Amino acid sequence: xxxxxxxxxxxxxxxxxxxxxEIFEGKLPLVVILHGSGPIDRDGNVKxxxxxxxxxxxxxxxxxxxxxxxxxxxxxxxxxxxxxxxxMWDLVNDGVxxxxxxxxxxxxxxxxxxxxGHSEGCTVGPAVNKRVQAAGIIFLAGQADNxxxxxxxxTHLVEKEAAGMKGFQxxxxxxxxxxxxxxxxxxxxxxxxxxxxxxxxxxxxxxxxAKWMREIFEYNMTPDLEAIxxxxxxxxxxxxxxxxxxxxxxxxxxVNGPAEGYNVVKMNHLLRDQEEPVSSIKVKTIYxxxxxxxxxxxxLTLIKxxxxxxxxxx
Numbered sequence: 201x202x203x204x205x206x207x208x209x210x211x212x213x214x215x216x217x218x219x220x221x222e223i224f225e226g227k228l229p230l231v232v233i234l235h236g237s238g239p240i241d242r243d244g245n246v247k248x249x250x251x252x253x254x255x256x257x258x259x260x261x262x263x264x265x266x267x268x269x270x271x272x273x274x275x276x277x278x279x280x281x282x283x284x285x286x287x288m289w290d291l292v293n294d295g296v297x298x299x300x301x302x303x304x305x306x307x308x309x310x311x312x313x314x315x316x317g318h319s320e321g322c323t324v325g326p327a328v329n330k331r332v333q334a335a336g337i338i339f340l341a342g343q344a345d346n347x348x349x350x351x352x353x354x355t356h357l358v359e360k361e362a363a364g365m366k367g368f369q370x371x372x373x374x375x376x377x378x379x380x381x382x383x384x385x386x387x388x389x390x391x392x393x394x395x396x397x398x399x400x401x402x403x404x405x406x407x408x409x410a411k412w413m414r415e416i417f418e419y420n421m422t423p424d425l426e427a428i429x430x431x432x433x434x435x436x437x438x439x440x441x442x443x444x445x446x447x448x449x450x451x452x453x454x455v456n457g458p459a460e461g462y463n464v465v466k467m468n469h470l471l472r473d474q475e476e477p478v479s480s481i482k483v484k485t486i487y488x489x490x491x492x493x494x495x496x497x498x499x500l501t502l503i504k505x506x507x508x509x510x511x512x513x514x
Contacts, residue, residue, distance in 0.1 A: 201262035204271065208301035210293045212280035216242050216271025219258040220307060227309035229511040230267040230296045231338070233257060234321030234328065241277035242270040249488075253318065255469050256495050264504060266511055267301045284400045284407050287323070288415035295328035311335060314511060317470065323347055323416065326424035336510045338503060339434040341469050343443040344425065344450035348390065348417045353444055358434065390417070425454040433460045433506045435499055437467025441480045460506065467496040
């Protein structure tokens with residue numbers, strides 16, 4: 201694929217990459233990739249954790265004639281801003297600016313600019329679409345309601361796993377009361393942050409992006425989902441422990457355009473196949489072990505079939 205650097209502005213300068221197929225004729229459809237949570241760069245990487253999923257997606261789309269725009273999230277890579285001072289609506293503004301920049305590219309058909317959200321990008325995507333009216337939306341590993349519920353979903357899985365785990369590790373976790381205290385600790389922290397007015401909240405030596413948390417916890421997705429009339433596809437793996445896999449159907453039910461929802465067997469939140477049993481407690485080890493794996497073949501097949509129907513059809 202061909203690569204081209206791009207920058208655009210909101211209240212800061214955002215830098216990224218546009219990828220094109222090696223050979224093409226006419227105006228191209230383009231996908232703007234919206235990041236998951238954390239200080240993630242245009243490839244999908246954070247410090248000491250190279251997911252590379254967004255670069256791999258760009259290569260995949262280029263292989264069948266679709267361009268992509270991916271950018272460094274504010275406060276990461278070459279983009280300006282401070283990640284910890286960033287709110288959800290800052291991320292929405294950046295996504296809107298990315299779509300507007302894409303529509304101005306001479307190689308791109310401005311009527312065929314699509315959104316692809318991964319994880320948190322599935323929450324940001326409907327708010328971006330409300331302002332720019334994308335040609336279609338791909339939701340990967342997303343939660344179709346308030347992000348606080350996704351966080352609580354993750355914590356309940358940890359409690360359930362700790363309560364039922366066998367062997368010494370299970371004994372130790374129960375001795376430490378992980379299976380009874382995790383939810384209470386999380387609820388207390390959330391309450392502290394939500395009642396504060398600090399942009400950045402400090403819990404001991406840990407910094408928390410409190411502005412983002414307050415805004416995204418207060419955000420009601422449903423009206424923006426209901427405002428979607430373009431085609432959508434929602435895909436989540438059945439080994440995803442960070443969002444509820446059944447929400448692919450919630451996305452499909454809430455929007456008012458052509459909608460498809462799929463659960464991919466064995467796929468986890470990093471969009472890779474996972475052979476290990478589902479585990480919230482061992483998830484970081486499982487993720488790191490699978491970072492060199494390719495993206496899920498089943499997921500890519502579903503995306504390509506949908507893209508041929510909606511992106512490449514004129």
